[in-house]
Amino acid sequence: MIFDPQIVAQAQAFVKGFNSGRGVRVPKMTLRDWPHFIRAVRQVLEQHS
Template structure:
């Protein structure tokens, strides 16, 4: 996985909002960034489980 600090920060913000019950939104990104974003989100959710 390509490490991109911006994608990691967006994924962290997404997971925090999701866990707090607030509305979440997916940030604007290119199609090739999407798998990296989703992998980061899944990893963060798995760590919490």
């Protein structure tokens, strides 16, 4: 997996908003970065379980 700190930060912010019950939005990104974002979201969710 390509480690991109910006994608990881966006994933953490997404999960934080999701877990708090606030509205969340997916940041604007290229289609190429989408799988990396989803993988990062899954990893953050697993860490918080």
